[in-house]
Amino acid sequence: AQSVTQLDSQVPVFEEAPVELRCNYSSSVSVYLFWYVQYPNQGLQLLLKYLSGSTLVKGINGFEAEFNKSQTSFHLRKPSVHISDTAEYFCAVILSGGYQKVTFGIGTKLQVIP
Amino acid sequence: DAMVIQNPRYQVTQFGKPVTLSCSQTLNHNVMYWYQQKSSQAPKLLFHYYDKDFNNEADTPDNFQSRRPNTSFCFLDIRSPGLGDAAMYLCATSTYGTLAKNIQYFGAGTRLSVL
Numbered sequence: 001a002q003s004v005t006q007l008d009s010q011v012p013v014f015e016e017a018p019v020e021l022r023c024n025y026s027s028s029v030s031v032y033l034f035w036y037v038q039y040p041n042q043g044l045q046l047l048l049k050y051l052s053g054s055t056l057v058k059g060i061n062g063f064e065a066e067f068n069k070s071q072t073s074f075h076l077r078k079p080s081v082h083i084s085d086t087a088e089y090f091c092a093v094i095l096s097g098g099y100q101k102v103t104f105g106i107g108t109k110l111q112v113i114p
Numbered sequence: 115d116a117m118v119i120q121n122p123r124y125q126v127t128q129f130g131k132p133v134t135l136s137c138s139q140t141l142n143h144n145v146m147y148w149y150q151q152k153s154s155q156a157p158k159l160l161f162h163y164y165d166k167d168f169n170n171e172a173d174t175p176d177n178f179q180s181r182r183p184n185t186s187f188c189f190l191d192i193r194s195p196g197l198g199d200a201a202m203y204l205c206a207t208s209t210y211g212t213l214a215k216n217i218q219y220f221g222a223g224t225r226l227s228v229l
Contacts, residue, residue: 034217036220041202041225042222042223043118043120043204043220043221043222043223044157044204044218044220045220046217046218046219049217090156090157101159101162102159102218104157106155106156107154107155107156109154
């Protein structure tokens, strides 16, 4: 079975500073990887996804993530954060091939400080 | 335009009083999911429908039921809500067998309070 580890439960960062939210996964087979963002009292919004191809994927709101197969990581980055990026971010994985259920990490709360 | 719509956004019910949450979708996706999300936790899958086939998670309490009368609608019924059922309930949809690769699209959620 696959699992997802988000190493940081909370990440405070000053506005306009860069940020990296870490995500590691474990799986014996190939996977698809996702980052979702959840604003307060909202559902989850897909930020970006890695299915295949280029290991650097770009998403909405200026975020990007890099798939590193050897390190089994899929870290999320943004070069300059804005107050509006304050939210909770969930890393998620699905086993490739066929119909599979999503496994979510526990989430990382990003707090952007003015 | 909202593609997965959950109603109501906020629901207050009394301890033990049955409650129904609804979800509708305009994506024509064949898979619909219900998740429970408690504060500061990841969403927890309760069950899902693949077309009309109902798939319950092993640890979902019997208190939780679901109905899917057609492709567009799915309901979550909580027969006798307890205080521990207060949470955000998220509906999601996905399609199977396309390049979309099971990407799930979420509604805005229904926050349930139990008094």
